[in-house]
Amino acid sequence: MAVSNPVSAKPEAEASAFDSRTSRNTIQRALVLEAVRSLRNHPTSADVYEAVRQRHPRISRATVYRNLALLAERGEVLRVELPNGADRYDFFSQPHYHAKCRSCGRVFDVDMPYHADIANEVADAHGFAIEGHQITFTGLCPDCQSAQA
Numbered sequence: 001m002a003v004s005n006p007v008s009a010k011p012e013a014e015a016s017a018f019d020s021r022t023s024r025n026t027i028q029r030a031l032v033l034e035a036v037r038s039l040r041n042h043p044t045s046a047d048v049y050e051a052v053r054q055r056h057p058r059i060s061r062a063t064v065y066r067n068l069a070l071l072a073e074r075g076e077v078l079r080v081e082l083p084n085g086a087d088r089y090d091f092f093s094q095p096h097y098h099a100k101c102r103s104c105g106r107v108f109d110v111d112m113p114y115h116a117d118i119a120n121e122v123a124d125a126h127g128f129a130i131e132g133h134q135i136t137f138t139g140l141c142p143d144c145q146s147a148q149a
Contacts, residue, residue: 026067029070033067033071036048036068040091042047042088042089044088047090049065072102076101078091078092080134085105097114100136100137100138101138101141103144108109119131119132119133132137
């Protein structure tokens, strides 16, 4: 009589449960994606949470943050990592550049071609294998320029 080993079956069950959590589209994930798309201003995770919470007050912050991470991992939104600031999320998920206003902190898309091959031009003395890049320009947005004039 064959006896199944519950220890060896457990990783497969866990992997299956993980796959179903990450592959199915949930209502919460749809709400998070809708919020990023509707805000259109490179929102932080806190901004997205507040927008979703307006419509669904019982949703948890962890649910929103987990779904943002998954959407970014899947390429449905772009996670924009900013030095000295909160990560932002962009509904336009194709690689492109950004500019951050040093006065108000808003983030804007930069209208210029994306240079995917720039990594080939970077020589690293330490042998680092460059796989990609994100460039964020800094300066003053038009509103802040007007306010300072």
